[in-house]
Amino acid sequence: MKEIENIKYIAFPVVFGVLWGLFEMIFGSYLHIVNFPLRGALMIGLGSVFMVVLRNYVNRPGVNLIASFACIVVKLFSYGGFKLGPVVGILIEGVIFEVSFFILKFNIFSVFVATFLAVFESVPHFFITTWIIYGGSIFEVYMRALGNIADFFGFSTRFYIKIFSIWIFAHFLIALFSFLISKNILKWLKNEI
Amino acid sequence: MRFSALLIFILFLISSAVSNVLVSYSALFLILILVFFNSRKSLRLSGGVRFWIFPFLFFILLSLDYSPFKLNSSKLLSNFRIFFHLYIFSVILNLINDNLKLSSIYEFMERYKINKLKFILIFSLFVFKKMRNDISDILFFYRLNNRGIKILKNLNMLLYVLIRNALRICYDMVEILYIRGLYEK
Numbered sequence: 001m002k003e004i005e006n007i008k009y010i011a012f013p014v015v016f017g018v019l020w021g022l023f024e025m026i027f028g029s030y031l032h033i034v035n036f037p038l039r040g041a042l043m044i045g046l047g048s049v050f051m052v053v054l055r056n057y058v059n060r061p062g063v064n065l066i067a068s069f070a071c072i073v074v075k076l077f078s079y080g081g082f083k084l085g086p087v088v089g090i091l092i093e094g095v096i097f098e099v100s101f102f103i104l105k106f107n108i109f110s111v112f113v114a115t116f117l118a119v120f121e122s123v124p125h126f127f128i129t130t131w132i133i134y135g136g137s138i139f140e141v142y143m144r145a146l147g148n149i150a151d152f153f154g155f156s157t158r159f160y161i162k163i164f165s166i167w168i169f170a171h172f173l174i175a176l177f178s179f180l181i182s183k184n185i186l187k188w189l190k191n192e193i
Numbered sequence: 194m195r196f197s198a199l200l201i202f203i204l205f206l207i208s209s210a211v212s213n214v215l216v217s218y219s220a221l222f223l224i225l226i227l228v229f230f231n232s233r234k235s236l237r238l239s240g241g242v243r244f245w246i247f248p249f250l251f252f253i254l255l256s257l258d259y260s261p262f263k264l265n266s267s268k269l270l271s272n273f274r275i276f277f278h279l280y281i282f283s284v285i286l287n288l289i290n291d292n293l294k295l296s297s298i299y300e301f302m303e304r305y306k307i308n309k310l311k312f313i314l315i316f317s318l319f320v321f322k323k324m325r326n327d328i329s330d331i332l333f334f335y336r337l338n339n340r341g342i343k344i345l346k347n348l349n350m351l352l353y354v355l356i357r358n359a360l361r362i363c364y365d366m367v368e369i370l371y372i373r374g375l376y377e378k
Contacts, residue, residue, distance in 0.1 A: 135209050
């Protein structure tokens with residue numbers, strides 16, 4: 001019996017990690033190609049659903065990390081080749097879920113916290129990856145470009161704060177939807193058993 | 194190669210963090226030289242020339258002063274650094290793509306006796322093949338039964354079916370691994 005539990009500890013996270021990786025590979029690459037806004041947050045939201053269902057079935061420390069590793073393995077076969085941003089994002093998401101479920105145990109509150117933390121991770125993630133790819137001075141250029149746009153259209157120079165707020169609100173909505181979908185799927189699976 | 198890779202990584206971090214233009218340019222040029230001697234084909238323009246036209250024009254336009262209309266050399270130097278940084282980043286990704294192979298990851302795990310990760314790697318690839326076919330079948334029938342707005346409306350059901358299918362595969366895999374004794378403790 002213990003051996004079956006040990007096999008489940010490896011088999012479940014690998015299968016869910018591969019499922020997540022396939023989604024990253026198909027939809028993630030497609031969203032990347034069409035430059036879809038908030039693609040990172042959307043993919044994290046989707047990954048969160050898989051992570052929550054996985055933890056519901058195998059509630060042992062380490063499963064989310066194994067799933068993120070399996071997802072990265074699949075992501076390496078992605079049409080776009082190796083992409084640093086999503087790979088780091090997947091790894092961070094695994095760590096966030098692992099730490100959240102380790103500290104708060106698996107319950108509806110920890111699912112809520114972990115989903116929100118994971119989706120909002122894409123906010124600092126955007127700034128850090130932009131800094132790595134373009135270097136520190138890119139933010140000065142962005143501010144200068146925004147200033148020029150504001151001058152041209154006669155907007156207030158601080159109009160970007162409104163855009164930033166909309167961006168944050170969109171993350172909030174994605175996190176909320178992910179949480180509700182996870183909750184519903186857990187309910188359906190429970191009723192089925 | 195291992196020392197060069199480490200040096201490239203450190204130099205790239207320096208070029209990102211340091212605001213001094215001269216230091217940043219020097220670090221980026223050093224990376225270029227190191228890549229040139231290690232893997233010359235990684236210096237290619239990833240995404241083709243057309244991909245690079247837009248960022249190039251964007252940084253040129255941002256270097257212009259409009260009243261009076263002239264090219265600001267200090268802005269140009271700073272903006273070109275960002276463009277150069279982007280190119281070096283793509284070169285580093287090419288370098289990783291060209292030199293990192295799945296077999297080398299496997300060899301690394303074999304050498305350092307990371308058996309669990311090795312097992313996960315092989316198992317992931319096995320499951321990947323199986324799941325790819327299953328998912329394409331599910332998506333085909335989903336598209337067949339859900340036309341128009343229904344394709345978005347029933348997305349939660351699609352997700353549920355995919356998860357249900359994944360769970361079935363999980364139990365099948367547990368059974369196979371147990372019966373055949375393939376699992377490494």
